[in-house]
Amino acid sequence: MNTTPIILHPVTKDHLEAGLEIHCNPETHRFNPFGPPTPKRFEQALHDWISHWENYGFGYWAVSLIQAPKQIIGFGGVMDTMVGTQVGLNLYFRLSPTAWGIGVGTAIAEAGLDQAFVQQHRDAVLGLVRPKNLPSRKTLEKVGMLAFDTCKDVPDQEPSLIYRITALEYANRKK
Numbered sequence: 001m002n003t004t005p006i007i008l009h010p011v012t013k014d015h016l017e018a019g020l021e022i023h024c025n026p027e028t029h030r031f032n033p034f035g036p037p038t039p040k041r042f043e044q045a046l047h048d049w050i051s052h053w054e055n056y057g058f059g060y061w062a063v064s065l066i067q068a069p070k071q072i073i074g075f076g077g078v079m080d081t082m083v084g085t086q087v088g089l090n091l092y093f094r095l096s097p098t099a100w101g102i103g104v105g106t107a108i109a110e111a112g113l114d115q116a117f118v119q120q121h122r123d124a125v126l127g128l129v130r131p132k133n134l135p136s137r138k139t140l141e142k143v144g145m146l147a148f149d150t151c152k153d154v155p156d157q158e159p160s161l162i163y164r165i166t167a168l169e170y171a172n173r174k175k
Contacts, residue, residue, distance in 0.1 A: 007063070008061040022072070063076060065099075074104055076092050076112065078090065078091050090125075091112045093136075100135070106143065121167075123166060132158075144165050146164065
């Protein structure tokens, strides 16, 4: 059970500056063969995240620690999107390097799974991860997700892994 005390804020346009700082940082994309997005591309992603909140009432969060509620240290949660060739709820997290290794990713993942299965009553959650991204893979596995498929999403590179957890697996894990 993760005990990292975090605050989950629905994303808004006010999170643009923190989002650019985190998402456009090459260090936070060290396993991404495409590197970080351009500021314009991240701005579009943030717009899409806000639209998901407006249309569905949930989505990715801006994340802070309880002891510093105004300092955004990451983004994550679940949102409907394409994962490989499948449409489904994607579990996502991207953190400032200052938030690595202290349980924030696990806390976001746990909250995202709760959102998906307890509040939204979904059948499954997916997560797309590069094979060499061992920290993210470890986080997905810690919350009960298992690699179940691959996706050839990067030309001339090893396929990405698609992790999944079903509602039944989640319920059994919580017993």
